Every structure is written in structure tokens, then in C-alpha cells.
Amino acid sequence: MTLFSKIAGVASGVALSCTAMAAQADVLFWSTQAKPVEESQAMREQVLAGAGQGVDYQPNDAGPWLTRLNAELQSGSGTIGVLGGLHGDFAAMSPDDLVDLSDLGVSSASETFNTLAMLGTDKMLYIPWMQASYIMAANKEALPYLPEGADIDALTYDQLIEWAANVHEATGEPKFGFPAGPKGLKHRFFQGYLYPSYTNGVVRTFASDDAVVAWEKFRELWEHTNPASTNFSFMQEQLLSGDAWIVFDHTSRLAQAFNDRPDDFVAFPAPAGPAGRGFMPVLAGVAIPRTAPDMEAAKALVKYMLAPETQIATLRATNFFPVVDVALPDDLPPSVQAAGAAVAKMSASPDANPGLLPAGLGDKGGEFNRVFVDAFERIVLARQDIRAVLDDEKGKLAAIMEETGAPCWAPDAPSEGACPVE
Amino acid sequence: MSARVLPYVLILPVTLFLCLFFLYPFILVSQQAFSNGSELTLDNFREVTSHWKFPISMKNTLLLAAVVVPIQVALALLMATMVSKMGKGRDLVLYIWTIPLGISDLAAGIIWLAIFDQSGFLNSMMHGLGVIDKPLNLLSYQHPGVVFLAIALAEIWRATAIMLVILVAGIGLIPKEYYEAAEVFGASPWKRFLRITLPLLRPSLQTALVLRVILAFEIFAVVAALGGTLFPVLMGETYAYQFDLLNSRAAAAMALIILGISIGFTLIILRVLRVPKGASI
Numbered sequence: 001m002t003l004f005s006k007i008a009g010v011a012s013g014v015a016l017s018c019t020a021m022a023a024q025a026d027v028l029f030w031s032t033q034a035k036p037v038e039e040s041q042a043m044r045e046q047v048l049a050g051a052g053q054g055v056d057y058q059p060n061d062a063g064p065w066l067t068r069l070n071a072e073l074q075s076g077s078g079t080i081g082v083l084g085g086l087h088g089d090f091a092a093m094s095p096d097d098l099v100d101l102s103d104l105g106v107s108s109a110s111e112t113f114n115t116l117a118m119l120g121t122d123k124m125l126y127i128p129w130m131q132a133s134y135i136m137a138a139n140k141e142a143l144p145y146l147p148e149g150a151d152i153d154a155l156t157y158d159q160l161i162e163w164a165a166n167v168h169e170a171t172g173e174p175k176f177g178f179p180a181g182p183k184g185l186k187h188r189f190f191q192g193y194l195y196p197s198y199t200n201g202v203v204r205t206f207a208s209d210d211a212v213v214a215w216e217k218f219r220e221l222w223e224h225t226n227p228a229s230t231n232f233s234f235m236q237e238q239l240l241s242g243d244a245w246i247v248f249d250h251t252s253r254l255a256q257a258f259n260d261r262p263d264d265f266v267a268f269p270a271p272a273g274p275a276g277r278g279f280m281p282v283l284a285g286v287a288i289p290r291t292a293p294d295m296e297a298a299k300a301l302v303k304y305m306l307a308p309e310t311q312i313a314t315l316r317a318t319n320f321f322p323v324v325d326v327a328l329p330d331d332l333p334p335s336v337q338a339a340g341a342a343v344a345k346m347s348a349s350p351d352a353n354p355g356l357l358p359a360g361l362g363d364k365g366g367e368f369n370r371v372f373v374d375a376f377e378r379i380v381l382a383r384q385d386i387r388a389v390l391d392d393e394k395g396k397l398a399a400i401m402e403e404t405g406a407p408c409w410a411p412d413a414p415s416e417g418a419c420p421v422e
Numbered sequence: 423m424s425a426r427v428l429p430y431v432l433i434l435p436v437t438l439f440l441c442l443f444f445l446y447p448f449i450l451v452s453q454q455a456f457s458n459g460s461e462l463t464l465d466n467f468r469e470v471t472s473h474w475k476f477p478i479s480m481k482n483t484l485l486l487a488a489v490v491v492p493i494q495v496a497l498a499l500l501m502a503t504m505v506s507k508m509g510k511g512r513d514l515v516l517y518i519w520t521i522p523l524g525i526s527d528l529a530a531g532i533i534w535l536a537i538f539d540q541s542g543f544l545n546s547m548m549h550g551l552g553v554i555d556k557p558l559n560l561l562s563y564q565h566p567g568v569v570f571l572a573i574a575l576a577e578i579w580r581a582t583a584i585m586l587v588i589l590v591a592g593i594g595l596i597p598k599e600y601y602e603a604a605e606v607f608g609a610s611p612w613k614r615f616l617r618i619t620l621p622l623l624r625p626s627l628q629t630a631l632v633l634r635v636i637l638a639f640e641i642f643a644v645v646a647a648l649g650g651t652l653f654p655v656l657m658g659e660t661y662a663y664q665f666d667l668l669n670s671r672a673a674a675a676m677a678l679i680i681l682g683i684s685i686g687f688t689l690i691i692l693r694v695l696r697v698p699k700g701a702s703i
Contacts, residue, residue, distance in 0.1 A: 063665030
């Protein structure tokens with residue numbers, strides 16, 4: 001080894017250990033949100049750069065996210081400072097593993113969200129961080145085929161089916177798009193949209209006669225749905241490629257379409273059924289695990305995430321809306337404007353039937369979703385008898401509700417004790 | 423060091439490694455599979471086997487293995503015989519044939535997805551040749567046969583090489599004298615293959631089959647890439663239990679079921695293709 005290479009080696013070694021030390025001082029923000037590369041980069045550069053302390057933002061899938069977190073909790077010492085996740089991610093954890101944030105002095109403007117964040121205890125176990133919803137979007141080329149007399153901002157499911165049928169007939173291809181892929185959020189459509197709109201419930205009415213009608217309607221819609229939907233997970237891709245003209249998805253999974261070609265697409269509220277216009281929010285929160293290495297720094301970061309300017313920056317970075325009262329600036333990206341308007345119309349519609357996120361299911365959230373996904377796969381893909389499938393899946397749903405003791409949530413009528421499947 | 427102790431010293435590192443990274447996790451997984459947190463129970467097994475997708479994923483996994491493995495054995499035998507007959511260029515051909523071995527199974531799945539996709543190579547080729555008017559969606563729930571075919575093709579392409587490598591090594595070990603003697607007695611090439619190559623290849627064939635069959639029951643990434651949720655297999659369901667449903671106990675039970683099937687088939691192969699003691703070459 002020459003002298004030069006020795007020096008170079010030492011120098012790089014020193015440099016490496018310096019970065020390692022710097023990384024150690026950063027607060028590790030371990031998140032299930034803002035996973036796409038552009039979003040996590042925007043989180044780092046536009047949202048967290050102003051935090052006043054070093055933050056290492058690391059997003060991951062919910063599975064690995066929980067695996068690492070549980071490993072740290074079990075070993076009793078950790079490196080994760082702040083957790084970012086959906087309501088369901090936190091609900092799956094044991095409340096003892098999250099630090100009580102009640103006295104931090106920050107909370108959401110929505111009391112409903114604050115109550116959800118207590119996870120059934122009397123302490124704030126996470127702080128609501130940002131919110132979104134699911135909406136419909138369409139290619140403007142589909143608009144001429146709207147059924148006569150239909151108002152795109154007040155569609156019914158029957159009109160949606162007719163519209164999709166018209167497009168199917170005119171183009172020769174089924175152009176409705178549904179996120180039924182492995183990573184798609186199809187279960188939320190059934191839980192928060194189809195069931196509330198037809199049965200005014202989710203759990204109680206799971207196997208009701210109204211539910212049979214709902215599934216029949218969905219089968220009709222499926223006739224005009226791009227069969228490749230079972231591979232679709234982010235509908236913005238199919239909107240942009242033209243494989244689907246009318247779609248349903250999470251606002252942030254439609255954002256790219258509106259941002260890339262704002263003049264080509266419209267966003268509009270979800271359709272209404274006999275029991276109103278069912279829709280559901282998405283709520284993400286920030287929390288601190290009990291093993292956080294630097295509690296003060298973690299709490300400071302949680303506070304920073306709730307500051308109005310941070311919330312606006314987060315909106316730009318992730319297309320998730322603020323949970324605190326804040327005036328939105330005018331120069332927001334097209335996706336945010338389109339989605340914001342659609343959500344506002346949806347909540348303000350006279351027949352609005354807002355639902356809540358499943359609560360109290362603990363770590364059974366995945367199994368709860370699976371009941372709806374299984375029902376979809378059996379009824380729609382495998383074309384099994386609707387009544388038979390619902391009666392079969394009903395038993396599993398009832399077992400989950402009894403085991404967790406979760407009370408009913410809107411739009412189901414309140415229950416004493418576990419929500420019954422009727 | 424005495425010659426009696428030396429072998430044990432030499433296998434000590436591997437033994438320690440296996441104990442730490444295989445045996446210990448295996449014990450933990452078994453504990454999870456047979457417990458419900460407090461007591462011993464078979465509930466986890468009951469839960470996973472009573473799910474409506476279990477028979478389907480079991481059938482799919484076995485069917486895939488039953489179709490893919492025999493084709494791979496035949497192909498690997500053919501290719502190994504060809505390679506062993508070659509003089510010049512033998513190494514080059516062998517390297518090219520074993521390229522898929524260096525590709526991860528997920529990457530292999532994605533390569534075949536690029537072929538079968540709605541906007542993939544197969545569709546553009548058929549469109550270019552005028553066979554079809556517009557791109558077909560081949561990998562959809564409406565064409566389960568095509569999904570199966572795509573997965574089988576990807577698996578054959580990806581994993582035949584591992585058998586090939588083992589068989590090429592095995593053929594190299596067969597002494598030339600047997601073939602020369604057979605030729606003297608006028609045995610046809612086919613007969614020489616049946617009466618000399620195949621029987622003497624038995625130990626290699628055994629190894630190759632055991633390895634391949636175990637891997638066939640663990641198929642996951644290729645299926646995930648090509649079939650998504652359309653073609654449930656045992657390993658995919660295990661993943662779903664662990665990461666989608668956060669139910670480690672059910673996932674552990676599934677893992678043990680797969681292990682049980684693998685052990686069962688390994689024993690069958692070892693028994694059927696057993697080499698009588700002292701008969702090895």
C-alpha cells in the first residue's frame with residue numbers, strides 16, 4: 001500500500017465515522033406514509049428541512065415498519081424517534097407502547113379525529129397529522145357519455161353504471177377503473193362507500209338484503225370495468241395511460257394525473273345510493289414509541305409537524321390535507337385544488353352519509369379488511385352466489401367483532417359492547 | 423490435532439451457523455405455530471386450513487410443481503447431455519445457460535411480466551404481425567390458464583439451470599469406459615443414455631430433484647409479479663398472514679405446513695432414487 005492510499009483510506013474512514021455520528025444525532029422519523037420516492041424526497045427537503053433539528057425521514061411498507069418497531073419495543077431500546085402512520089397502523093399496536101401526548105398542547109381541529117387518536121383510552125396516543133379521502137376522477141373524454149340529466153357532482157350509483165356502460169359501448173372497451181390490485185385500496189371502497197351508500201352501515205348490515213343489492217350493483221359496474229383492474233393499485237397510472245377513463249381511488253393516488261395533465265381530468269364526489277352518499281376519511285398521525293432515544297427531540301418534531309406552515313408544506317409534498325385550521329394558499333398544485341374541491345362537494349352534499357374509520361379493531365384490522373376483500377374476490381371474480389358468500393363471511397366478521405369487542409362506528413347505529421352483525 | 427477430532431472441528435463453524443440462523447428461528451416459529459400466547463393448541467393450523475383460499479393455494483402450488491419439475495428434469499437432462507458431448511465452446515454455452523441462475527426470482531418475474539403485460543413484448547409483437555387488432559390483457563382473472571402458463575414458463579426459464587449444473591457435474595463423473603464397452607456391444611445412443619447415464623446419474627439426479635422440489639414449494643416472487651392475487655400459492659398466503667393480517671401465528675403454521683410437505687417429498691425422492699450402499703461410482 002502506498003502512503004497516498006493509506007492517507008486516503010484514513011481520510012475516508014474519518015469521513016464515514018463523522019456521517020455516522022451526524023446520523024446518530026438525527027431524529028429517526030419512521031413512517032408508513034409518503035413512500036413514493038418523490039414524496040419522501042419532498043418530505044425531507046420541503047417539510048423537514050425547517051424542523052430546526054436533523055430529521056432522518058424513512059418510509060416503509062406497513063409490514064416491515066411494524067416488524068422493526070416491534071423488535072425495538074421488545075428489546076426495550078430503540079433508535080426510532082417519531083412514528084408516522086395511518087390510524088389503522090397505530091390501532092394495531094398496544095397502547096402501552098405509545099407515549100402519552102395529551103400535554104403536548106397540539107391537536108387536530110376535529111374532535112372526531114382527536115377521539116380516534118386516543119385509541120379507546122383517555123390519553124392522546126398519537127396526534128392527528130394529516131387527512132385525505134377517496135374520490136372519483138375521470139378523463140374529460142368520458143364526459144360526453146354522461147347519462148342524460150346526470151350531474152357529475154351528484155351522481156348516483158345507477159348513473160355511474162349507466163355512464164360506464166355508455167363509455168364501454170362507445171369505445172368498445174370497458175373503461176371504468178378500480179384499484180383491485182394487491183396494493184390497491186379496494187376494501188375501503190366497500191367499507192366506506194358501497195356499504196354505507198346502500199345499507200347505511202358496514203358491520204351490522206354486512207349480510208343484509210340491502211347488501212345483496214349493493215353487491216349486485218357492483219357486479220353490474222364490474223361488467224364495464226377494465227378486467228386488468230385486478231392489477232391496478234394506483235389509479236393515476238391508468239388515468240394517464242388511458243386504460244381507464246372513470247376511476248375511484250385515494251386522493252394522493254390520483255395526484256400525479258392532475259399534476260401532470262391538469263386540463264385532461266376532472267375530480268368529483270363519490271356516487272350516492274339509496275342510503276345516501278357514503279364516504280370515508282383517511283387519517284394519518286404522528287406518535288412516539290416508548291423506546292424513543294431522545295424524548296425531547298421527538299416531542300419537538302411532533303409539535304413541528306402540527307405547525308400551520310408545516311401542514312401546508314406537507315400538503316404540497318404528500319397531497320394529504322391539514323388537520324388544523326389553516327388558510328390554504330392559492331398557488332397549490334392542481335391535484336390539491338381538484339381533490340380539495342371534490343371532497344368539499346362530497347361533504348357538503350345534501351345526501352352526505354359520512355362514515356368513520358374502523359376503530360377498536362386492534363391488530364385485527366387486516367382480518368377485518370380481508371373479509372371485504374374475500375367477499376369481493378368470491379362474489380365478483382369467482383362469481384359465487386352473493387347470499388351464500390355473505391352468510392359465510394358473516395361468521396368471520398362476527399368473530400372478529402366479538403374478539404375485539406369493538407363498538408359500532410358511523411354510519412352503523414351505536415352499540416353497547418361489540419358491534420353485532422345482524 | 424488427531425484425525426478423529428479434525429472432521430468435527432471442520433464442520434463446527436457450519437453447525438454453529440445453522441444452529442443460530444436456522445435451528446433457533448425454527449424452534450421459535452414452531453413455538454408460535456403451536457401456541458395461542460398461553461397454551462399449546464392446533465387452532466392456528468385449523469384457522470389457516472379452514473380458510474377458503476387454502477385448498478386453492480395448496481392445489482396451485484402442487485400443480486405448479488407437478489408441471490414444472492418434470493419438464494425441468496427432462497430439459498436439464500437433455501441440456502446436460504448436449505453440453506457433455508461438446509468440445510469447443512462448452513464453457514461458453516454452459517455460462518449462457520446458467521445466466522438465469524444469477525437473476526433473482528423477483529427480477530425473473532418482472533422480466534416475464536414485461537413480456538406478458540398488456541403493453542408488453544408479446545402483445546406488441548402479435549399486434550405488429552397483425553394477429554390481433556388491439557393489445558390483449560393476458561394476465562387477468564379471466565384467463566387463469568394463461569396466468570398459470572406464464573408462471574410455469576418463468577419458473578422453467580429461471581430454475582432449470584440449477585438442475586443443469588448439478589447434472590453436468592454428475593455426468594462428468596461417469597467413467598468413459600462404460601460407454602466404450604457399450605459401444606463395442608453395439609448399444610444405440612438412446613440405449614446408452616437409458617442404461618448407463620441415467621442409472622449412474624442417480625445420486626446427482628437425487629440431489630437436483632430434492633433441491634428443485636423444495637424450491638418449487640417455496641415459489642413466491644415469480645407468482646407475485648405475474649399473478650398478483652390471481653394465483654394464490656402457499657408461500658404467498660404465508661406472506662399475507664404475516665404482513666397484511668399481522669398474524670404471525672397463522673403465518674408460522676403455514677410455514678410449518680410448507681416445511682411438512684417439503685420433508686414429505688424429500689423423503690419420497692430419497693427413497694425412490696436411493697443408491698444402494700457401496701454401489702456409488
